[in-house]
Amino acid sequence: MYAEADYLPLSALQHWVFCPRQCGLIHLEQVWNENRLTAEGRIIHQRVHEMSDERRSDIYIVRGLRIYSCRLGLIGQADVVEFHRAPTGISLSDAEGMWQPYPVEYKRGSPKMDACDEVQLCAQAICLEEMLGIAVPLGAFFYGRPRRRKEVVLTDELRRKTEESAHQLHEMFQRGRTPGASYEKKCRACSLYNQCLPKTTGKKKNIEHYLQMAYELPREEMIP
Numbered sequence: 001m002y003a004e005a006d007y008l009p010l011s012a013l014q015h016w017v018f019c020p021r022q023c024g025l026i027h028l029e030q031v032w033n034e035n036r037l038t039a040e041g042r043i044i045h046q047r048v049h050e051m052s053d054e055r056r057s058d059i060y061i062v063r064g065l066r067i068y069s070c071r072l073g074l075i076g077q078a079d080v081v082e083f084h085r086a087p088t089g090i091s092l093s094d095a096e097g098m099w100q101p102y103p104v105e106y107k108r109g110s111p112k113m114d115a116c117d118e119v120q121l122c123a124q125a126i127c128l129e130e131m132l133g134i135a136v137p138l139g140a141f142f143y144g145r146p147r148r149r150k151e152v153v154l155t156d157e158l159r160r161k162t163e164e165s166a167h168q169l170h171e172m173f174q175r176g177r178t179p180g181a182s183y184e185k186k187c188r189a190c191s192l193y194n195q196c197l198p199k200t201t202g203k204k205k206n207i208e209h210y211l212q213m214a215y216e217l218p219r220e221e222m223i224p
């Protein structure tokens with residue numbers, strides 16, 4: 001359990017799972033590089049949050065709901081939480097019956113191959129479970145390209161990964177140090193590539209390697 005003063009932004013968890021260094025650069029060093037993709041993503045979230053809540057038949061749609069979890073030590077805003085009429089659930093003040101919460105996260109592009117989006121959605125579900133006192137077994141993404149919804153089962157494994165990642169995120173904040181770079185395929189899609197320079201600053205880079213690359217000397221000619 002984390003004290004309220006130690007809560008971290010939910011968005012940091014997604015950055016952490018994508019790349020710990022990117023998370024440190026953004027949240028510890030306040031490095032940010034707006035490009036077309038990040039701007040599009042920001043605008044989508046803004047638009048969703050600005051739309052008003054609505055009711056469609058057996059679904060209540062709440063937008064921009066503030067959420068938090070002391071177990072994860074996270075606080076943020078859910079794009080959309082739908083409340084589906086169900087045999088069991090919670091009661092809502094202005095509607096009869098029982099309602100099951102169902103978080104929906106909006107994404108600009110197509111589904112990603114890594115787990116960062118799913119961890120973010122799972123963290124939202126854990127927040128709702130803690131705040132509303134009810135199990136939230138399912139959630140969904142709404143992807144912009146192609147425009148479609150993808151349901152996600154919030155498995156025990158995903159919940160474990162989410163808790164572990166939140167714990168590691170808090171440890172990084174306590175250390176106050178941005179992790180080193182490790183060049184991987186995902187770096188090519190990273191908005192902070194030019195600030196990070198992963199090929200130059202990566203873990204395996206030392207001065208000998210740098211000189212070898214710079215002057216293209218064979219290893220035996222390197223200065224001992």
Ligand code: SF4
Nearest residue numbers: 019022182187190196
């Ligand atoms: S360029 Fe690669 S190592 Fe650097 S922050 Fe981005 S993903 Fe992480």
